[in-house]
Amino acid sequence: MKTSLKWAMMLLIAVALAACSSKSDDKNATSVVGGGATGAGVGTNPDFDDSMDARMAKILGIEKNTIYFDFDRDTIKPEYMSILQANADYLKKHPNARILIAGNADPRGSREYNIGLGQRRADVVRQRLVTMGVNANQMRTVSYGSEKPAVSGNDDFAYSQDRRDDITYDNAG
């Protein structure tokens, strides 16, 4: 019973914190995942909102801001150069724009080793954008390793979808 009380206290604190943050300018920081796995409160959570990604893809004139990699490789294939060029042009024109380059690996093997593989893929794209003239301060990188698989499944097609960089705009500039 004592434990339940402690939990209840912590819940109150969590709700109070969420309420406080909603008063700030940062409307994106107000989300609470109510009830965890039930997915309540989804509508208000920016993490579950894909509209920015779709809007930016439209502005950039690309279908999807994603670059795929071959097995165990971090080399950028020629067919993805147009996507990088579109991002580079936009970022140079909008110096306040900020992107997050997220590297990912397929789900096989060690999760933490896959974090290392994903970071290589994220940094290789960042480096290429720098070469294209983008200010390094406009870019952050992260590796999600195999924690955010693009599709579920354990075959070569699924793996090819998982080995990727997702470029998202934190700030359209």
Add this chain to the structure above:
Amino acid sequence: MKKYSVWTLITTLMIFFSSSALAALDIQITRGVVRAIPIAIVPFDENNPNSPNDISRIVANDLSHSGQFQVMPQSNLPQKPHDADAVSADLWKTLGLDDLVIGSSVPTGNGQTKVDMTLLDLFHSNQSTPTVLMRQSYTVADSQTRALAHHISDIIYEKLTGEKGVFSTRLAYVKVTPLPNNPRHKVYALMVSDVDGHNAKPLLTSTQPIMSPDWSPDGKQIVYVSFETKLPQIFTSDVATGQRRLISSFPGINGAPSFSPDGRSLAVALSMGKTNPNIYTIDLGSGRLNQLTNDASINTEPSWAPDGQSILFTSDRGGAPQIYSIDLASKQTQRMTYLGSYNASATYLAGNPTKISLLHRDDRGFNVAIYDLQSGTMQILTQGGYLESPSPAPNGRMIVYSTNVGGRRMLGMVSSNGQVNIRLPEVSGDAQAPAWSPY
């Protein structure tokens, strides 16, 4: 107002206490047992023989999953006595039984149950009367009968094998649940459960990944990686109160935290704004960093030797991931594994300083193996091919892992002799990155 002016979208985390999140985990034995101690557990309460909280049933499950016991199926029991006087030793001996557990569990009204348990030795009794090895009596709250059953399993295990049982220990793991209306997005929960998967409760939930939980040596804290800001940070959480502490938030990778055996420091993988992570230790008191490796390969998954003098880690400095060991004082590094093109996720097995559990890839995929550092032999324990995150029990006799079953990740356990392999299926979502608690 700039609508997207935030660098960091703060994901509000909520610790919640819903007991309805209990996972009903049933366990499947996927491989048989040989050379195990033959034992029978007579039902304690014949009125509720199929109750999941029936003590004799829980004890039977615990012992059979350990890989050290062959438990006689209830349907084969020749008699169902509650008292030692009623046991016919000859009747049991002809069935090849060494040991017999009898007892009773009787509700006493006021929300409590009285439990009696007797462990009988049949093998060494040359008379028709069995020898009493142990006799215990308990009165517990009804809510504590599962915990008591695991305790009884522990003392039987210790009496008959001479080693401590692990049935009262816990698991930490990450549960990933897709949103029903938008399965592209997931909810990540850091879970703590009993070692048989029962009593699972979330310690933390997030809209961003949670990774790599590891227990403090006293079992009171769990360290883990959280991407709640979209970038990785290392936190500890108090298991009882949920109170969190931010440990590491350096640029780039903050990963693979591992408590030192004395609980005073962590070994971690940090990339410090560069591409490749290196191994560091962080003193939890002073926050002081000590860099151990320094090269441009992936160096991750540090895991302490039991004496705290050296650390195992995974590195692809040789071209493919292999296990290395670094001495903390001299910083001398030694490659430990040569067999196969992929070895990772290594941990020393308790009670055996020459053996490590690891993730090993061969033509059958990724499996859990035990590598003997002295003889150089690799014993592959599983066959699934999609395994990850092996974590040995504190007595070194079992290893918990995550595997892919029908497109979902589930936890499994394999005995270190490879003879028992069980699964702990989750009702929904994926169960991954398990970590076995200390005693």
